[in-house]
Amino acid sequence: MLIIEDLQVELAGRMLLKDIDLEIRPGETHVLFGPNGSGKTSLLMTIMGYPQYVVRKGKITFKGTDITHAPLNERAALGIGMSYQRPPTINGLKTRQMIDICARRKVDAEEMARSLNFEDFLDRDVNAGFSGGEIKRSELLQLKAQDPDLMLFDEPESGVDIENMALIGNTIAQVLQKESPKAGNAKPVARQWKERTKMGLIITHTGYILDYVPADKGQVLYNGVLACAGNPREIFQCIGRLGYEECVKCTV
Amino acid sequence: MYSLEELEQKARQAVDKKATFGDDVDLDSFDRSFVPHKYLAEEEICAIPQEEQQRLIMSGLDVTDAGRGGTYFQKDTTVVHCHSDEEGIEVMPVTEALKKHDWVKEYFWKLVPVDQDKYTASAFLDLHDGYVIRALPGSKSIYPIQACLYLDKENLQQNVHNLIIAEEGSELHIITGCATSPHMKRGVHVGISEFFVKKGAKLSFTMIHNWAEEMSVRPRSVARVEEGGVFINNYICMKPVRSIQMYPTTHLVGDNAAAMFYSVIVGNPGSYLDIGGRIYLKNRGCRAEIVQRSISNGAHIINRGHLIGEAPDIKAHLECKGLLLSGGIIDSIPQLEGHVEGVDMSHEAAVGKVAQEEINYLMSRGITEEEATSTIVRGFLSVDIKGLPAPLKQEIDRAIDRSNKDAI
Numbered sequence: 001m002l003i004i005e006d007l008q009v010e011l012a013g014r015m016l017l018k019d020i021d022l023e024i025r026p027g028e029t030h031v032l033f034g035p036n037g038s039g040k041t042s043l044l045m046t047i048m049g050y051p052q053y054v055v056r057k058g059k060i061t062f063k064g065t066d067i068t069h070a071p072l073n074e075r076a077a078l079g080i081g082m083s084y085q086r087p088p089t090i091n092g093l094k095t096r097q098m099i100d101i102c103a104r105r106k107v108d109a110e111e112m113a114r115s116l117n118f119e120d121f122l123d124r125d126v127n128a129g130f131s132g133g134e135i136k137r138s139e140l141l142q143l144k145a146q147d148p149d150l151m152l153f154d155e156p157e158s159g160v161d162i163e164n165m166a167l168i169g170n171t172i173a174q175v176l177q178k179e180s181p182k183a184g185n186a187k188p189v190a191r192q193w194k195e196r197t198k199m200g201l202i203i204t205h206t207g208y209i210l211d212y213v214p215a216d217k218g219q220v221l222y223n224g225v226l227a228c229a230g231n232p233r234e235i236f237q238c239i240g241r242l243g244y245e246e247c248v249k250c251t252v
Numbered sequence: 253m254y255s256l257e258e259l260e261q262k263a264r265q266a267v268d269k270k271a272t273f274g275d276d277v278d279l280d281s282f283d284r285s286f287v288p289h290k291y292l293a294e295e296e297i298c299a300i301p302q303e304e305q306q307r308l309i310m311s312g313l314d315v316t317d318a319g320r321g322g323t324y325f326q327k328d329t330t331v332v333h334c335h336s337d338e339e340g341i342e343v344m345p346v347t348e349a350l351k352k353h354d355w356v357k358e359y360f361w362k363l364v365p366v367d368q369d370k371y372t373a374s375a376f377l378d379l380h381d382g383y384v385i386r387a388l389p390g391s392k393s394i395y396p397i398q399a400c401l402y403l404d405k406e407n408l409q410q411n412v413h414n415l416i417i418a419e420e421g422s423e424l425h426i427i428t429g430c431a432t433s434p435h436m437k438r439g440v441h442v443g444i445s446e447f448f449v450k451k452g453a454k455l456s457f458t459m460i461h462n463w464a465e466e467m468s469v470r471p472r473s474v475a476r477v478e479e480g481g482v483f484i485n486n487y488i489c490m491k492p493v494r495s496i497q498m499y500p501t502t503h504l505v506g507d508n509a510a511a512m513f514y515s516v517i518v519g520n521p522g523s524y525l526d527i528g529g530r531i532y533l534k535n536r537g538c539r540a541e542i543v544q545r546s547i548s549n550g551a552h553i554i555n556r557g558h559l560i561g562e563a564p565d566i567k568a569h570l571e572c573k574g575l576l577l578s579g580g581i582i583d584s585i586p587q588l589e590g591h592v593e594g595v596d597m598s599h600e601a602a603v604g605k606v607a608q609e610e611i612n613y614l615m616s617r618g619i620t621e622e623e624a625t626s627t628i629v630r631g632f633l634s635v636d637i638k639g640l641p642a643p644l645k646q647e648i649d650r651a652i653d654r655s656n657k658d659a660i
Contacts, residue, residue, distance in 0.1 A: 087613055
């Protein structure tokens with residue numbers, strides 16, 4: 001479980017996030033809406049542990065451990081992972097090698113890449129010259145190899161063409177254990193749902209991801225404040241009709 | 253054509269001529285007299301002390317000769333082993349070859365001017381030995397020929413002269429290591445290398461330097477590439493050394509000739525490394541690429557790159573990247589010279605540090621800051637060298653890996 005309490009975050013002396021409270025239980029996936037510059041990416045980077053995001057107040061707890069000031073790699077080791085929107089290129093490091101790093105062992109990269117249709121990129125340098133959609137597939141592949149319990153997705157649909165949207169959407173549903181339950185499973189569906197452990201936090205502008213991932217909760221981040229927790233589809237419709245500003249009024 | 257008197261006259265006039273670049277080495281303070289060593293049979297090479305073997309392996313010399321097409325092994329001034337397993341490829345000591353074969357004289361001092369500076373002059377006047385490696389027309393080798401120039405005697409100036417000839421349509425790969433014995437500290441290595449890549453031939457030459465802290469090194473090499481020929485020149489130097497100055501030069505004289513220079517340098521405190529690369533593109537369709545990667549852990553590194561386009565439809569690119577890890581200076585000097593319309597020449601140069609953004613990205617995948625940094629540095633050094641046979645490529649990666657472990 002991820003618990004964020006009364007969190008205040010600064011970047012380069014500027015207050016970005018105020019009074020953030022958030023709780024994600026095992027098996028839950030949350031969706032984060034909000035206009036550009038509202039602090040969505042900052043929240044994800046803070047949870048992941050980027051040192052330039054300085055926590056001024058509040059606490060982040062993951063699986064019962066206080067990680068408010070833990071370094072990036074310790075959070076990764078605890079089971080937090082992130083799919084970035086614009087990750088850096090690492091020259092000379094092959095995607096294949098990166099997958100081994102994520103998995104902490106030697107893995108069959110081809111096998112893992114096949115479902116994401118990414119085999120041809122394994123021998124290319126990580127993110128070097130990748131298109132928007134290729135970056136998303138590469139990030140997902142890394143996340144699959146890392147297999148963390150809490151997955152943070154920063155706009156997984158941006159730059160993805162229609163053809164690949166389904167591939168990415170379905171893969172995210174799969175890693176978050178949000179696929180439609182399969183018939184013929186020995187366990188009843190209710191039990192399968194109950195046994196889900198993966199947690200997700202997804203930033204979306206377009207809402208496309210909702211067509212593939214049945215999210216449990218939606219929240220709007222506006223001017224550094226979390227508002228309007230509720231049904232993700234309803235919130236998305238509200239934003240579409242009335243805009244962010246009107247929409248956050250409902251809870252204020 | 254070949255006149256020893258004329259060469260000698262020129263050399264004598266240049267004995268005090270300082271080189272254009274690099275610090276001046278006082279050659280008179282070193283010993284150039286011959287050092288006798290016993291010739292070693294193949295099995296005897298395998299029996300040399302473990303510590304020395306390790307130094308050789310670091311420079312690409314495999315004492316077991318496995319995966320090699322032939323071996324040339326010179327210790328100090330003396331050839332201790334020389335043979336070729338590969339049909340169509342000749343490996344000979346240069347002094348012996350000059351006596352036995354008239355054709356060798358056609359290549360001796362034909363590209364490097366004997367009076368370029370005091371180092372070339374000295375290499376002529378006090379030549380110890382060196383190798384002639386020649387691939388006969390049409391012969392193709394997959395396994396590289398290995399050549400090792402080893403220094404054992406304290407305060408020696410080793411003078412070698414190498415001739416490498418890839419005849420028409422041949423393919424030749426050479427991996428050459430220069431190393432000093434574990435106890436050795438001070439010395440000079442002067443190496444003249446002249447490369448002849450004939451029509452349609454392909455030559456790759458990989459040089460791994462593994463010197464001692466008080467060594468001064470002055471290679472002088474020039475290549476000539478004919479129509480459709482390809483010359484790949486790799487250079488790896490990651491160990492402490494007092495000073496290296498070299499500016500290997502290639503003349504692409506035939507249509508569609510190509511040359512690629514790749515260098516990977518790690519400079520340690522107290523090292524002064526002035527390393528360049530110059531390629532003349534003299535005919536239509538010639539291509540050239542220079543890729544330099546250097547890391548300073550406190551060394552003074554100068555990277556020079558010079559591309560000269562003298563014909564239309566040529567394409568040339570220079571890429572020079574430096575990382576300052578812990579002090580030192582990296583001075584990157586790229587130069588492009590276009591002489592006619594229709595040349596396509598470019599360069600990119602960068603000097604910086606390991607990007608925090610990249611470290612963070614890798615750390616978020618679960619590795620520590622130190623692991624992330626060394627992963628990035630390793631990536632930085634792993635240059636994608638094109639056109640090499642797989643075993644040689646792996647060999648280079650291994651050499652980089654091995655040195656990397658010590659250097660970082």
